[in-house]
Every structure is written in C-alpha cells, then in structure tokens.
Amino acid sequence: RDEITRKFDEIVDFAEVEKFIDTPVKRYSSGMYVRLAFAVAAHLDPEILVVDEVLAVGDAAFQKKCLGKMGDVAKEGRTVLFVSHNMGAIQSLCHSCIWIEKGSIRDKGSANEVVRHYFGNVTLSNSGxxxxxxxxxxxxxxxxxxxxxxxxxxxxxxxxxxxxxxxxxxxxxxxxxxxxxxxxxxxxxxxxxxxxxxxxxxxxxxxxxxxxxxxxxxxxxxxxxxxxxxxxxxxxxxxxxxxxxxxxxxxxxxxxxxxENHNSPIRFIYGQSNGTTWIPVDFQIHT
Structure with missing residues (x-):
C-alpha cells in the first residue's frame, strides 16, 4: 500500500484514467480496468511480472507504452511472463517462448522459432x-x-x-x-x-x-x-x-x-519485402 501511495500519480498517468479518478472502479469498463491493473502491477517493481493479454485493450499508443514498460522491467533483470496471441509482440519482446495448446505444452524454444512453428502448424482454412x-x-x-x-x-x-x-x-x-x-x-x-x-x-x-x-x-x-x-x-x-x-x-x-490482381497495372517485386499496404503514388519529372 505504501508503494502504491508513493507511485500513485505515475500509476494514474500511465493508465490514462485521470478523468475518472473519482469514479468507483466497479464502474470502469473492462478496458479501463485492465489498463489500471497493468499500471499498478508494472509500477510495483515486482521480481516477476505476469501479463495476460493486456495488449487486447487500449489504442496503439497505450499498447506501445505497455511493451515499452515490459521491456524496461526485463532490462532491469526481472522476469516478465507475457501471455498473448500477438505473435509480433512476442517476437519483439521475448527471448524464449512456450506454445500451450489445450493445457499442454506444444512447443518451446526461442520466440522466433516457436512463432514460426505455430504459424506453420495452425491450419485455419484455405478454401475460403x-x-x-x-x-x-x-x-x-x-x-x-x-x-x-x-x-x-x-x-x-x-x-x-x-x-x-x-x-x-x-x-x-x-x-x-x-x-x-x-x-x-x-x-x-x-x-x-x-x-x-x-x-x-x-x-x-x-x-x-x-x-x-x-x-x-x-x-x-x-x-x-x-x-x-x-x-x-x-x-x-x-x-x-x-x-x-x-x-x-x-x-x-x-x-x-x-x-496479385492481373487486371491491375500494379506489380510487386517478389523475393523482397513490399510492406503490407499499398499507398497510391505517381511520379512526375520536371526538367
């Protein structure tokens, strides 16, 4: 309690709940509740920080803050147990990874290797x-x-x-x-x-x-x-x-x-990264 009191302003600022500070927590939305819970846990200097699907709430800016905070905790030599379906976040944050399916360990190893295995084995549908x-x-x-x-x-x-x-x-x-x-x-x-x-x-x-x-x-x-x-x-x-x-x-x-759409004049170079989104562009040369 003393630690929370000392870091009260930091916690409120991180959770972005300043406008609702006088609102009973029971009236918070699920997203507000998770943001506040993460902020409290992350600012208490725990030896082990357990984070379960916190990136499912909040906007992109808040998610970036969460990833940054978890990275800071890890750099201080403390342990972060990060539970998520966000493969990109797992690869950027974690060194090692465990894939759990129906309560059993399906694979474990480096984050990149496990994510590749996951996407290679989780078949959804290729029939539409x-x-x-x-x-x-x-x-x-x-x-x-x-x-x-x-x-x-x-x-x-x-x-x-x-x-x-x-x-x-x-x-x-x-x-x-x-x-x-x-x-x-x-x-x-x-x-x-x-x-x-x-x-x-x-x-x-x-x-x-x-x-x-x-x-x-x-x-x-x-x-x-x-x-x-x-x-x-x-x-x-x-x-x-x-x-x-x-x-x-x-x-x-x-x-x-x-x-690729063969009815479109736009072509992509294979064998290199083209990004994910096409932004319309034109080139004009003036001499």
Whole structure:
C-alpha cells in the first residue's frame, strides 16, 4: 500500500484514467480496468511480472507504452511472463517462448522459432470457408457465438483467396440466445507474423451501435477494396458491449490469402519485402 501511495500519480498517468479518478472502479469498463491493473502491477517493481493479454485493450499508443514498460522491467533483470496471441509482440519482446495448446505444452524454444512453428502448424482454412468450433475464444458475456465464415467476392460468389485492390466480403454466421443491443462489431487484420495491420470497428467508421436479434444471424463485413500487398493475412473478429466486455472474440481465426490482381497495372517485386499496404503514388519529372 505504501508503494502504491508513493507511485500513485505515475500509476494514474500511465493508465490514462485521470478523468475518472473519482469514479468507483466497479464502474470502469473492462478496458479501463485492465489498463489500471497493468499500471499498478508494472509500477510495483515486482521480481516477476505476469501479463495476460493486456495488449487486447487500449489504442496503439497505450499498447506501445505497455511493451515499452515490459521491456524496461526485463532490462532491469526481472522476469516478465507475457501471455498473448500477438505473435509480433512476442517476437519483439521475448527471448524464449512456450506454445500451450489445450493445457499442454506444444512447443518451446526461442520466440522466433516457436512463432514460426505455430504459424506453420495452425491450419485455419484455405478454401475460403471455415468453422470456428474448437478455436480459443475470449468471452466476458454470454448469449452470443460466432459459428463460421465464408469469403465472397463482389458477386457474392465463394472465393478461396482475395485479389489485391478488389472487393471482399467476409460473411460470418452467428447465433444469439437473446436480443442484443448496444453492441460493437470489430475486425482486426494481422500479417503472417502476427503484426497488427489494421484495426476497425462499427464505432470507428461512424456507425451506430448495432442490434442483433435472437436466433441465427448473418453478418457481412464488406471491404470495398483491399489495398494490402499480396500475402497471407489473418483476421480477428469480435462482438463486444461498449463497456462491459466481449460477447465473443476470435483472435486471428479467419485466414485470407491475398494474391496479385492481373487486371491491375500494379506489380510487386517478389523475393523482397513490399510492406503490407499499398499507398497510391505517381511520379512526375520536371526538367
């Protein structure tokens, strides 16, 4: 308690809860609660810091702060036990890694080796369709479940891959045990190494919170054009209550293979990194 009192201002500043300091913690959203919990734990100079999925909350700036703080703790000679599905963060932060599947150790070794093994053995689907049964999920709330997905082109035909700069529809089948209101639907794109490429949700694009009726429901996630460099990507999908947590969250559970579009004049150089996103460009030379 004395240590928390001494570092109170640092903790509040790190957790970014200054505006809510007089609000009872029981009224905090799940994201605020996790940010505060991490800030307290990280500032108490523990010999062992256990961090479980803290990067699932907060914006990119807060996640960067968390990674920086964990790095500082490790550099001081203390131990960080980092639990995450974010492969990019694991590779950048950890020297050694353990892959646990269904309560058993599947692999252990250097972080880079285990991550490569993970992506080489976790097969999702290469047919453009997939079932979510048996995949790990995060659930804070009951009454809703993602069941399956299918990839569609602009003509609503099933496709096994997407094409650069072409439209794509991810059609997700769900089941709700009851009517749900005030929900937020989110999709995050990751590259083949687990690095975040894009984060979006219904609120971020200006949509009102959504309502889902009881029974089986179909959700279409529409991308008018995919400006992603041809490669293998994975997509997370989540339905959450604005402030109470997740109804269902499947991390990197949808596999999308993006291939070159031969109807496009844009070509990519293979054998070298092209990044992840195409930014339109023109060259003008004046003499």
């Amino acid at each position: 369709t997939g079932l979510f049964s048996g995949l790990p999920r995060k659930r804070d709330l009951t009454g809703f479940e993602f069941l399956s997905y299918v990839l569609l082109d602009s003509h609503a035909q099933i496709v096994s891959f997407a094409q650069f700069n072409n439209p794509l529809i991810i059609r997700v089948t769900c089941h709700a045990d009851r009517n749900i209101s005030g929900a937020v639907l989110a999709v995050n794109w990751f590259d083949e190494n687990g690095n975040l490429v894009n984060r979006a949700n219904t609120r971020s694009i200006g949509m009102a919170d959504i309502e889902i009726g009881q029974g089986n429901v179909t959700v279409d996630v529409l991308f008018p054009a995919l400006p992603l460099i041809p490669n293998l990507y994975r997509v997370s999908i989540a339905l959450q209550d604005g402030g109470k947590g997740y109804y269902d969250w499947l991390d990197q559970a949808i596999e999308v293979n993006i291939k």
